[in-house]
Amino acid sequence: MSPEIIISCNHLTVAYEDKLALEDVTFDIHRNEFWGILGPNGSGKTTLLKSMLGLVAPVSGSIRVLGVAPANLGPLRDKIGYVPQHSQVDFNFPLQVREMVLLGRCRKMGLGKRAKKEDYEAVDKALERVEMSAFARRQIGRLSGGERQRALIARALALEPEIMLLDEPTAALDVGVTEGFYEWLNHMHSQLHMTLVLVSHDVGVVSQFVSAIACLNKTLVAHGRPAEVLNQESLEQMYGCEVMLFQHGRVPHMVVPSPAHQHEHQHH
Amino acid sequence: MDLLQYAFMQRAILSAAIIGTVCAAIGVYVVLRSMSFIGAGIAHASFAGVSLGFLLGVNPFFTTIVFCVGTAWGIAFLSERRKVHEDSAVGIFFASTMALGILLIGLMKGYNVDLFGYLFGNILAVSSNDLLISLIIAALVIGCIWFFYKEFLLLTFDPEMARVTGLKTKMLNLLMMTLMAVTIVISIKSVGIVLVSALIVTPAASAYLLSTDFKNMMLLAILFGVGSSWMGLLLSVWFNLASGATIVMVATLVFFVCYFMAAHRRRHKFSGRTRS
Ligand SMILES: Nc1ncnc2c1ncn2[C@@H]1O[C@H](COP(=O)(O)OP(=O)(O)OP(=O)(O)O)[C@@H](O)[C@H]1O
Ligand SMILES: [Mg+2]
Numbered sequence: 001m002s003p004e005i006i007i008s009c010n011h012l013t014v015a016y017e018d019k020l021a022l023e024d025v026t027f028d029i030h031r032n033e034f035w036g037i038l039g040p041n042g043s044g045k046t047t048l049l050k051s052m053l054g055l056v057a058p059v060s061g062s063i064r065v066l067g068v069a070p071a072n073l074g075p076l077r078d079k080i081g082y083v084p085q086h087s088q089v090d091f092n093f094p095l096q097v098r099e100m101v102l103l104g105r106c107r108k109m110g111l112g113k114r115a116k117k118e119d120y121e122a123v124d125k126a127l128e129r130v131e132m133s134a135f136a137r138r139q140i141g142r143l144s145g146g147e148r149q150r151a152l153i154a155r156a157l158a159l160e161p162e163i164m165l166l167d168e169p170t171a172a173l174d175v176g177v178t179e180g181f182y183e184w185l186n187h188m189h190s191q192l193h194m195t196l197v198l199v200s201h202d203v204g205v206v207s208q209f210v211s212a213i214a215c216l217n218k219t220l221v222a223h224g225r226p227a228e229v230l231n232q233e234s235l236e237q238m239y240g241c242e243v244m245l246f247q248h249g250r251v252p253h254m255v256v257p258s259p260a261h262q263h264e265h266q267h268h
Numbered sequence: 269m270d271l272l273q274y275a276f277m278q279r280a281i282l283s284a285a286i287i288g289t290v291c292a293a294i295g296v297y298v299v300l301r302s303m304s305f306i307g308a309g310i311a312h313a314s315f316a317g318v319s320l321g322f323l324l325g326v327n328p329f330f331t332t333i334v335f336c337v338g339t340a341w342g343i344a345f346l347s348e349r350r351k352v353h354e355d356s357a358v359g360i361f362f363a364s365t366m367a368l369g370i371l372l373i374g375l376m377k378g379y380n381v382d383l384f385g386y387l388f389g390n391i392l393a394v395s396s397n398d399l400l401i402s403l404i405i406a407a408l409v410i411g412c413i414w415f416f417y418k419e420f421l422l423l424t425f426d427p428e429m430a431r432v433t434g435l436k437t438k439m440l441n442l443l444m445m446t447l448m449a450v451t452i453v454i455s456i457k458s459v460g461i462v463l464v465s466a467l468i469v470t471p472a473a474s475a476y477l478l479s480t481d482f483k484n485m486m487l488l489a490i491l492f493g494v495g496s497s498w499m500g501l502l503l504s505v506w507f508n509l510a511s512g513a514t515i516v517m518v519a520t521l522v523f524f525v526c527y528f529m530a531a532h533r534r535r536h537k538f539s540g541r542t543r544s
Pocket of ligand 1: 017040042043045047048
């Protein structure tokens with residue numbers, strides 16, 4: 001018996017005005033799986049997560065999250081934690097870390113209701129998980145990029161979600177910390193029994209931890225177990241250029257000859 | 269202080285407290301969402317409302333509330349469609365409602381009404397009827413802010429996350445714009461069309477400089493709002509100055525004091541020992 005399907009894309013096609021961002025994407029995510037979504041810039045990774053959240057609607061095909069169309073999730077939204085790629089928020093906002101994390105539970109607390117003891121407990125537990133308890137009273141602007149990212153993850157964790165959607169959470173982290181972060185994420189995954197969907201550029205590192213991979217380039221180029229998916233052919237198809245693979249343990253590492261990525265990392 | 273024996277002075281003091289509170293509270297959202305231009309736009313829309321009220325011979329309060337709330341919704345509606353920038357939407361309403369007001373005044377035969385009073389306000393001319401209306405509306409506005417405290421906070425801080433968590437962001441946004449519009453309407457009699465946006469923006473902007481916490485900012489803004497209104501009222505009576513203008517000048521002075529305090533504090537933090 002295979003575990004329950006949590007997210008199901010069925011010929012999912014998404015467009016912004018007249019520009020296609022995702023085309024005919026079909027795959028299923030099961031409970032407790034840890035998915036890595038890979039693809040070059042502009043390949044539709046963020047769009048895929050936004051479709052799962054109902055922030056963009058499909059033009060054709062369908063997507064179901066927890067059995068319903070994302071626009072109709074209603075209270076089921078409380079089961080989904082989301083860590084956006086570029087949080088456009090103003091970090092000079094007069095808000096302390098603990099308050100910001102609490103806002104993750106805004107809907108769950110109920111319209112017009114104030115935070116109760118259980119809400120604060122969930123917040124403190126989330127802060128502990130990301131090792132940010134010491135920063136609870138800090139104004140959010142007085143955090144480093146990495147600490148901000150952890151605070152945003154805590155905001156998603158505060159919901160005690162069943163599904164976590166993370167959009168390039170390591171963009172603000174330096175290389176040394178990145179691997180540790182994935183180890184931590186993997187630990188979270190096994191400890192909290194969450195279904196994880198992680199968008200990332202770090203093909204090599206990600207493939208060590210995830211249970212399945214989806215390679216996007218507007219269309220779904222390949223998906224399945226890391227070892228099956230990560231071969232020369234599918235990677236080249238995905239990145240649209242030659243790639244070099246390095247065998248490193250069981251899973252290959254690779255090099256993409258594109259300066260765009262280095263650029264991105266410097267900016268964040 | 270035998271001035272306090274006069275009923276008009278008692279009304280003015282009460283009115284200053286009400287308006288100082290409600291403008292500052294709404295101002296916190298206006299400042300944090302960079303909506304001060306919208307505030308000015310809505311305020312100027314009331315000019316058409318006031319003119320129409322005089323033309324029809326009805327209490328300008330009712331025509332003004334129609335124009336201000338209508339403008340607030342119009343701006344919200346136009347900028348929801350991505351094709352029109354919020355900024356442009358405000359600019360369009362700002363000018364067109366002023367133009368409409370001027371046309372309406374032209375229709376009146378030899379206007380002798382106190383338009384100047386509406387443009388620059390006169391807190392000493394607030395009637396007990398005005399006071400009652402503004403008290404009720406202010407209570408409604410503060411009640412909404414109290415009830416939707418965390419929803420408004422999330423909508424202001426991170427609108428995308430507000431949508432993701434499943435808040436009805438369109439409705440909340442419309443509600444916030446409406447609250448802003450009615451706040452402006454009840455303040456016009458006292459501080460005037462031209463100056464009301466200052467009373468909304470300035471105390472909140474001052475509070476922003478000194479706050480690291482939302483609740484603090486809200487309380488501090490209200491303190492500054494009421495403080496400047498009372499101080500301004502007092503000075504205007506003592507020195508026989510225009511009340512609206514004096515209140516705004518006091519609020520501005522408070523802002524610069526806060527500005528230098530914040531700058532001073534920053535400098536101290538970086539020189540000498542580091543704080544953890
Ligand atoms: N709001 C939008 N309006 C119009 N087009 C958009 C919008 N957001 C994304 N796009 C387009 O849709 C395509 C997919 O974008 P998406 O953000 O999903 O890519 P991505 O894989 O997340 O890229 P990155 O690695 O740079 O984050 C891109 O070509 C982009 O230009
Ligand atoms: Mg993206």
